[in-house]
Amino acid sequence: MRQFNRRTFLKASAAAAVVSSVPLYVSFNNYKKAAEDATVHKIPSFCQGCTSYCGIIAHVKNDRLWKIEGHPIHLKSRGHLCARGHGMADYAYSKDRIQHPWKRGDNGEFEKISWDQAFKEIGEKLKDIVKKYSGNSVVWMEHGSHRKPYVDRLFDKIGSPNFVTQYSTCFNSKTNAWQQMVGGTLSGDHQKSKYIIFEGRNFAGGIVPNGMNLITKAKEQGTKILVIDPRYSEIAKIADEWLPIRPGTDLAFRLAMANVLISEGLYDKVFVKKYVDGFDEFWKYNKHNTPEWAEEITGISAQKIREIAREFAKNAPQAFIEPGWHGLHAHYLNSTQTAQMAIILNALVGNFYQRGGLMPSATVTLGHLELPEVFGPEKGDRVDGAGVDGEFKTVEPARGISHLIANKVAEGKVKAVFVCNNNPLRTSPSPEEQKQLKDADLVVSINIDWNETSYHAAHYILPEHYYLERYEHPYTVSGHITHEHPQIALRQPVIKPLHDSKNIIDILDGIAKGMGYNDLYPFTVEDDIKAAIAPLGITFEQLKKAGTIEFPATLKTGFPINKGKPALKTKSGKIQFSAELFKLDGKIGVPTWIAPKVMPDSSKADEFRLIHGKQPWHSHAMTNNNNYLMAMSERYDGMSMWMNTARANKLGIKNGDTVTMESSIAKKEVKVKVTELIHPDCVWVPSTYGGYSPKNTTAYNVGVNFNDFIPVMVEPWSGSTMSQEVVVKIRKGAM
Amino acid sequence: MARYGLVIDDSKCTGCTACTIACQLHNNLEPEMTYNRLEILETGTYPNVKMDIMPMQCMHCDNAPCVSVCPTQATYKREDGIVAIDYDKCIGCKYCMTACPYDARKLNEERVPVKCRWCPEYLEKGEQPPCAATCMNDVRVFGDLDDPNSKINKILAENEVVSLLPEKGTKPSIFYVKK
Numbered sequence: 001m002r003q004f005n006r007r008t009f010l011k012a013s014a015a016a017a018v019v020s021s022v023p024l025y026v027s028f029n030n031y032k033k034a035a036e037d038a039t040v041h042k043i044p045s046f047c048q049g050c051t052s053y054c055g056i057i058a059h060v061k062n063d064r065l066w067k068i069e070g071h072p073i074h075l076k077s078r079g080h081l082c083a084r085g086h087g088m089a090d091y092a093y094s095k096d097r098i099q100h101p102w103k104r105g106d107n108g109e110f111e112k113i114s115w116d117q118a119f120k121e122i123g124e125k126l127k128d129i130v131k132k133y134s135g136n137s138v139v140w141m142e143h144g145s146h147r148k149p150y151v152d153r154l155f156d157k158i159g160s161p162n163f164v165t166q167y168s169t170c171f172n173s174k175t176n177a178w179q180q181m182v183g184g185t186l187s188g189d190h191q192k193s194k195y196i197i198f199e200g201r202n203f204a205g206g207i208v209p210n211g212m213n214l215i216t217k218a219k220e221q222g223t224k225i226l227v228i229d230p231r232y233s234e235i236a237k238i239a240d241e242w243l244p245i246r247p248g249t250d251l252a253f254r255l256a257m258a259n260v261l262i263s264e265g266l267y268d269k270v271f272v273k274k275y276v277d278g279f280d281e282f283w284k285y286n287k288h289n290t291p292e293w294a295e296e297i298t299g300i301s302a303q304k305i306r307e308i309a310r311e312f313a314k315n316a317p318q319a320f321i322e323p324g325w326h327g328l329h330a331h332y333l334n335s336t337q338t339a340q341m342a343i344i345l346n347a348l349v350g351n352f353y354q355r356g357g358l359m360p361s362a363t364v365t366l367g368h369l370e371l372p373e374v375f376g377p378e379k380g381d382r383v384d385g386a387g388v389d390g391e392f393k394t395v396e397p398a399r400g401i402s403h404l405i406a407n408k409v410a411e412g413k414v415k416a417v418f419v420c421n422n423n424p425l426r427t428s429p430s431p432e433e434q435k436q437l438k439d440a441d442l443v444v445s446i447n448i449d450w451n452e453t454s455y456h457a458a459h460y461i462l463p464e465h466y467y468l469e470r471y472e473h474p475y476t477v478s479g480h481i482t483h484e485h486p487q488i489a490l491r492q493p494v495i496k497p498l499h500d501s502k503n504i505i506d507i508l509d510g511i512a513k514g515m516g517y518n519d520l521y522p523f524t525v526e527d528d529i530k531a532a533i534a535p536l537g538i539t540f541e542q543l544k545k546a547g548t549i550e551f552p553a554t555l556k557t558g559f560p561i562n563k564g565k566p567a568l569k570t571k572s573g574k575i576q577f578s579a580e581l582f583k584l585d586g587k588i589g590v591p592t593w594i595a596p597k598v599m600p601d602s603s604k605a606d607e608f609r610l611i612h613g614k615q616p617w618h619s620h621a622m623t624n625n626n627n628y629l630m631a632m633s634e635r636y637d638g639m640s641m642w643m644n645t646a647r648a649n650k651l652g653i654k655n656g657d658t659v660t661m662e663s664s665i666a667k668k669e670v671k672v673k674v675t676e677l678i679h680p681d682c683v684w685v686p687s688t689y690g691g692y693s694p695k696n697t698t699a700y701n702v703g704v705n706f707n708d709f710i711p712v713m714v715e716p717w718s719g720s721t722m723s724q725e726v727v728v729k730i731r732k733g734a735m
Numbered sequence: 736m737a738r739y740g741l742v743i744d745d746s747k748c749t750g751c752t753a754c755t756i757a758c759q760l761h762n763n764l765e766p767e768m769t770y771n772r773l774e775i776l777e778t779g780t781y782p783n784v785k786m787d788i789m790p791m792q793c794m795h796c797d798n799a800p801c802v803s804v805c806p807t808q809a810t811y812k813r814e815d816g817i818v819a820i821d822y823d824k825c826i827g828c829k830y831c832m833t834a835c836p837y838d839a840r841k842l843n844e845e846r847v848p849v850k851c852r853w854c855p856e857y858l859e860k861g862e863q864p865p866c867a868a869t870c871m872n873d874v875r876v877f878g879d880l881d882d883p884n885s886k887i888n889k890i891l892a893e894n895e896v897v898s899l900l901p902e903k904g905t906k907p908s909i910f911y912v913k914k
């Protein structure tokens with residue numbers, strides 16, 4: 001049995017090494033000498049702590065990861081990393097990792113099995129299921145879509161349309177609005193901006209380290225930063241002003257801002273005339289949404305709204321409202337319209353494709369492997385209903401509706417589920433409903449630790465190599481910041497696999513072979529990498545050595561024009577204020593006011609809206625089993641729920657008290673932090689805690705999770721969870 | 736001989752704690768042991784409220800009380816300004832812990848009151864230690880106070896700075912930018 005204590009492990013591996021090396025737990029006197037003697041290998045790769053995927057330089061001694069630093073070139077890091085990144089690197093040595101394939105026996109207990117047995121049994125079961133119920137009953141659930149090109153080969157073979165990402169719990173409302181109205185997403189050019197509005201967007205919680213660096217530098221140059229958020233988030237700490245808004249009402253604020261821009265003639269008329277379609281329709285439906293109207297709803301004064309709109313226009317086009325990430329975009333009934341309004345406000349001030357406003361990311365086109373085509377049965381409609389007529393027609397099929405899959409198992413429509421790098425039992429609403437996943441005929445968890453999905457739902461658990469142990473298809477760096485130079489980054493092994501794990505192609509190939517398909521995966525990930533970079537004029541060796549490679553600048557300012565006409569990938573080539581697709585069933589395509597689904601009753605002292613957010617040292621629930629990061633939570637009272645002081649006083653609740661919180665689906669105890677830093681209407685919990693897998697020992701039974709309290713709901717336009725449409729009742733004392 | 740100093744612009748800190756864990760991994764510390772920390776302070780009444788975050792660590796004082804109280808000279812001041820510990824000489828009396836007004840020391844598993852080392856392996860090469868290098872907001876800048884061209888001297892020239900608890904007469908080598 002390996003000893004995982006950091007010090008002793010380091011000592012042990014140092015002692016075993018042939019070359020003289022740092023004893024690693026050394027007295028200060030010896031440190032310098034020891035450090036000089038050390039053989040430190042520095043290997044570049046990129047982080048897995050969140051989807052910023054920052055470049056890292058791993059420092060390895062005696063095959064043991066010592067520490068990581070930010071990659072100096074990589075656009076997301078530029079030498080900097082957040083706490084999660086460091087923590088995730090150390091997590092390679094967690095004792096709660098899946099060390100070999102497991103199978104759940106008839107008694108419910110897990111037993112160790114070989115890869116051969118796992119592939120044979122999974123392959124045979126999957127084959128039976130496909131035969132009996134067709135490929136349409138098979139689902140792949142993944143965080144992101146990185147493995148999709150590989151999964152597609154198997155799914156094409158069996159005829160399954162059901163690749164489901166986690167995005168319905170994350171930001172479907174945003175990407176859907178941007179796709180419909182702009183044909184793709186742009187990002188803020190923080191560095192060159194003079195006025196930035198972060199509304200429901202905590203850039204210092206959902207972090208891009210180099211993005212934060214650009215923001216703090218811009219601030220030093222005089223850029224004004226406005227934060228609108230019910231909670232004083234970490235980005236509010238460096239803002240010029242924090243405006244706590246009533247949660248769920250950002251749409252009203254944005255409509256009123258547009259109202260000021262238009263009625264006072266402050267908008268960029270030339271830009272709108274040239275590049276906007278649907279302006280008149282928007283105005284027709286929103287003339288009456290004045291600042292006075294919004295004041296009632298949002299709690300932000302009409303005068304303040306006017307002031308902000310004027311300042312926004314004055315600084316434009318070097319001004320923007322952050323397009324955002326998770327915050328606001330899976331949260332409310334009106335999230336899609338709220339996202340639409342971010343587009344409209346930015347377009348009204350004409351900041352699209354302008355430095356200091358919104359810009360695209362520079363990118364390069366990668367090559368691909370020429371592989372034999374896969375033929376299989378015709379695919380049916382997606383089982384989650386995304387993009388399907390009569391179901392969730394307006395939801396992006398490429399993202400799917402992840403939080404519905406367990407219910408589809410219960411309805412008998414899903415028979416086999418693969419869950420890869422994903423943990424729907426913790427990250428989707430209503431854990432009791434999510435647990436129904438286990439009732440499918442086949443549930444395979446391809447995860448690196450004993451997360452809730454592995455422990456409570458899996459029939460088989462297959463360990464994938466950890467991100468520090470594997471190669472992946474190269475990644476074109478993009479998202480949330482703008483940059484002129486395209487970059488590609490490589491994930492490569494920095495340590496040897498610690499356990500009996502495999503890379504994803506070998507796992508898929510094993511399953512395919514178990515089904516009798518012997519030649520679905522006639523390639524390795526290295527082949528795939530070489531094919532991807534072939535058009536770029538670089539070699540695999542160069543990429544391995546550099547980790548991140550930057551190419552000459554490609555980015556241009558100015559609206560995309562083709563043959564003299566606006567050339568966005570939208571119906572008119574312009575920015576569509578009215579989204580065609582949303583006009584279904586007599587609905588309108590422009591955003592207008594939609595009230596939140598639920599509202600706490602202000603006459604009741606014990607009613608609150610439950611809201612959540614990302615703690616800067618945690619990546620939602622993904623990092624909650626990390627010893628270093630959880631020690632940080634201990635140190636800074638990170639597990640507590642924030643409650644406004646005046647509200648707490650009314651209920652007799654003091655800082656550090658335990659309270660009982662109840663929604664329509666759950667009743668739990670939680671510790672409270674009483675603070676002035678939050679809007680009185682809501683309580684806030686970090687999205688991290690509430691681990692309920694006994695084998696993820698650090699996370700187990702620590703704190704609560706917002707998902708415990710929300711029923712499964714589907715936002716009608718974009719399919720997201722509406723995770724803040726929940727009213728809770730809170731009383732002092734334990735249950 | 737260089738004379739090291741550190742300037743901290745806490746107004747830029749957003750409390751991400753990367754400085755803490757980068758230091759822990761570099762120095763092979765267990766999760767519970769830290770050489771730096773954040774002091775968080777909330778002031779005002781909703782909605783006119785703010786939060787201050789102050790990164791803290793050993794101040795490497797010029798007139799260090801921990802050095803003067805140490806009976807075995809295990810804690811000593813190096814010529815370059817670093818307050819260092821000779822672990823082999825430490826008898827674990829903990830006088831230094833009591834003497835430090837900044838609460839910079841913690842007892843490790845071997846009963847030695849340890850603290851931030853100012854990572855000379857970086858400073859001597861003119862590089863930033865892990866706590867500073869990883870910081871996305873460039874809150875910390877280390878440098879040579881005797882080098883007129885150093886970045887730290889530029890910051891000191893352009894900003895008003897304060898030391899913590901000046902009344903204790905410790906003469907810290909950490910300067911906080913006053914904003």
Ligand code: SF4
Binds near residue numbers: 053076082208
């Ligand atoms: S922001 Fe942090 S967690 Fe995310 S990729 Fe970068 S270092 Fe890793």
Ligand code: SF4
Binds near residue numbers: 755773870
């Ligand atoms: S790394 Fe920088 S921003 Fe983060 S807590 Fe430390 S000093 Fe503050």
Ligand code: SF4
Binds near residue numbers: 758853
């Ligand atoms: S200088 Fe070195 S020991 Fe001190 S806090 Fe920074 S990284 Fe840690």
